[in-house]
Amino acid sequence: MDGYQGLTALIESAWEELNASDAGRRDLCLDVVSDVLETGRLTPDDAERAVGHLVTVALSDESYPVRESALHAACTASTHYELPYRVVEPLAVGANGFEPLLLDYVLTILGSTHDQAALPIVERFLHHPHPEVREEAAEAVNELRWSQKPTETAQ
Structure with missing residues (x-):
């Protein structure tokens, strides 16, 4: 597995765990996604997909810390990628x-x-x-x- 595949695997693993975890664990999963986005090494399409997922979490999760982590990660992405408004x-x-x-x-x-x-x-x-x-x-x-x-x- 090359470095890029490792980054995308980390994100995929975080998404999987995000669905079945308590709020504290979901928060940690979003920290992983933020860390990957901070590398700036994803393709624009992969970054957009990740941010789309983060937006969904920010709008739907019942936990304030989880929603904050999702928005923080999206903010991180916005400094490393040109995110389209859509x-x-x-x-x-x-x-x-x-x-x-x-x-x-x-x-x-x-x-x-x-x-x-x-x-x-x-x-x-x-x-x-x-x-x-x-x-x-x-x-x-x-x-x-x-x-x-x-x-x-x-x-």
């Missing part, structure tokens, strides 16, 4: 259901997509009651606006 869009749809600390992760992830489709969702949080969320929303808006490509003029 992969993380379910986070935008479910953003109102996250606690403030978890919402910070969501806003960071959405901003890192550099996709203008995320801008209206992120802008909603500029007036959030928690100052940390407002600050993260402002940073995400800045990142999205900075990455906005000028419109091409017709010739």
Whole structure:
């Protein structure tokens, strides 16, 4: 087994164990996934699949620490891979259901997509009651606006 196969095997093993474990063990499984994503050595397709799975866990797990670990791992991926908005869009749809600390992760992830489709969702949080969320929303808006490509003029 080469290094790449070892990384993908680690992720697959983590997904399998994630389905049948207690919250503490699920949290550790997500740490493994985060560590693999941090290497930056997965293909874009494998990274997108992993992040898609993390998004599902973040939206569905009943354990706060597990959801936080899933979002942390997705944030880690967003610093090493260019994630398309479509992969993380379910986070935008479910953003109102996250606690403030978890919402910070969501806003960071959405901003890192550099996709203008995320801008209206992120802008909603500029007036959030928690100052940390407002600050993260402002940073995400800045990142999205900075990455906005000028419109091409017709010739």
